[in-house]
Amino acid sequence: MGSTARTVRAMKTGAITDEFDRAAASYDRLVAANPGYHRHLRVSARRLRLPRGGEGLRVLDLGCGTGASTAALARTFPRAEIIGVDASEGMLTRARGKRWGPGVRFVHARAEELTADTLGGPADALFAGYLLRNCPDPDAALAAMAGLLRPGGRMVLHEYSVADSAVARGVWSLVCWSVIIPFGRAVTGRSGLYRYLWRSVLDFDGASRLRHRMREAGLENVRTLALTGWQRGIVHTFLGSVPVEGGPS
Numbered sequence: 001m002g003s004t005a006r007t008v009r010a011m012k013t014g015a016i017t018d019e020f021d022r023a024a025a026s027y028d029r030l031v032a033a034n035p036g037y038h039r040h041l042r043v044s045a046r047r048l049r050l051p052r053g054g055e056g057l058r059v060l061d062l063g064c065g066t067g068a069s070t071a072a073l074a075r076t077f078p079r080a081e082i083i084g085v086d087a088s089e090g091m092l093t094r095a096r097g098k099r100w101g102p103g104v105r106f107v108h109a110r111a112e113e114l115t116a117d118t119l120g121g122p123a124d125a126l127f128a129g130y131l132l133r134n135c136p137d138p139d140a141a142l143a144a145m146a147g148l149l150r151p152g153g154r155m156v157l158h159e160y161s162v163a164d165s166a167v168a169r170g171v172w173s174l175v176c177w178s179v180i181i182p183f184g185r186a187v188t189g190r191s192g193l194y195r196y197l198w199r200s201v202l203d204f205d206g207a208s209r210l211r212h213r214m215r216e217a218g219l220e221n222v223r224t225l226a227l228t229g230w231q232r233g234i235v236h237t238f239l240g241s242v243p244v245e246g247g248p249s
Helices: 002-032 037-046 068-076 089-096 138-147 166-188 192-203 207-216
Strands: 058-062 081-086 104-108 123-129 149-160 220-226 235-241
Touching: 002 037, 002 089, 002 166, 002 192, 037 068, 037 123, 037 149, 037 235, 058 068, 068 081, 068 104, 068 123, 081 089, 089 104, 138 149, 138 207, 149 207, 166 192, 207 220, 207 235
Parallel strands: 058 081, 058 123, 081 104, 123 149
Antiparallel strands: 149 235, 220 235
């Protein structure tokens, strides 16, 4: 257990980006094998509830990877400006190689290092799919993310959280060791990223703890909504917004 915990910490402090770079070529094939993966991203995207198809609004997609979450946002808000951000150049290369409308662009950066000025101004909404769990300091990352939003801006975290449920932890481990880790090894020849995925999800916040972090970052109207299928109780939509007056405290 100690060795596994050290591996998770090491991955979060830099090695995780290298692993995503190596996995980029096969990543779309791997996630496509997950029932409901793309549908769940679209569900969480819709929960941002932006008006008029996002017309005139700037939406950030942090941890965009190869663009699966970007595609969900672009489909849901076709009139928005959508900025995909990721620390892995390999994943971004795959994302940029896909066909996008004129309102979509990509930025190579860590979420914690972004400022509103570097993006052309504050965003109206922020989507972070499977990102926060990979950040070395989740509280600092959430504070930085909140700082990218205008007053009243909305945030959705589409994230794993199993710590509050023994059943969810059991299902997650069963699926990882019977499907995800063997399939990832077969496709890529490596298992490190998928073993990390398993352990990091088990070690991450329960839903109540993550909601507390969001409130500590200055967000209000914080709540959790469920997703369906085998990932019910495993993947959730976490919602919050920056206060209208004065921004995050």
